[in-house]
Amino acid sequence: MLRYTLMRLGIFVGCLVVVWALVYSGVAPRGLGDSNGMWVVLLALLVSAPISFVVLRRERDRASERIVQRVDRMKSGLEASRNQEDAVVDGTTGAPGRTS
Incomplete structure (x- = not known):
């Protein structure tokens, strides 16, 4: 169970880095006002969920x-x-x- 959790966390962190790079490079929208950090985390969660669902099927x-x-x-x-x-x-x- 710990292995699955760490793998899922790794996918999230990878998505977080990619989304952060996309937002700060201007490819993805920056959010509204001061919500930029929350926006990046929510986008990373949204992207990482289906990826981990497919990629980690066997481990799950x-x-x-x-x-x-x-x-x-x-x-x-x-x-x-x-x-x-x-x-x-x-x-x-x-x-x-x-x-x-």
């Missing part, structure tokens, strides 16, 4: 698979803990068996 899929595996491990651990707790409660109370 790998990251999501790892997240799904981590969530599945956590769910199975919680289920095992719940079953162990039920077994302890059933053993101490003498109940014939609990159904959930």
Whole structure:
């Protein structure tokens, strides 16, 4: 996940440099009044989003698979803990068996 985040940040920084160069060279509009810095950042975000969506598709899929595996491990651990707790409660109370 960290790798994907750093790659996406790298694409944004690259777009930021390119947009900044285009704005200060006069190719792209400079914005309104004192909003030039915000204008450059917004343009860079607008340009970098579709680029990272296409370029980082494989890395995004790998990251999501790892997240799904981590969530599945956590769910199975919680289920095992719940079953162990039920077994302890059933053993101490003498109940014939609990159904959930």
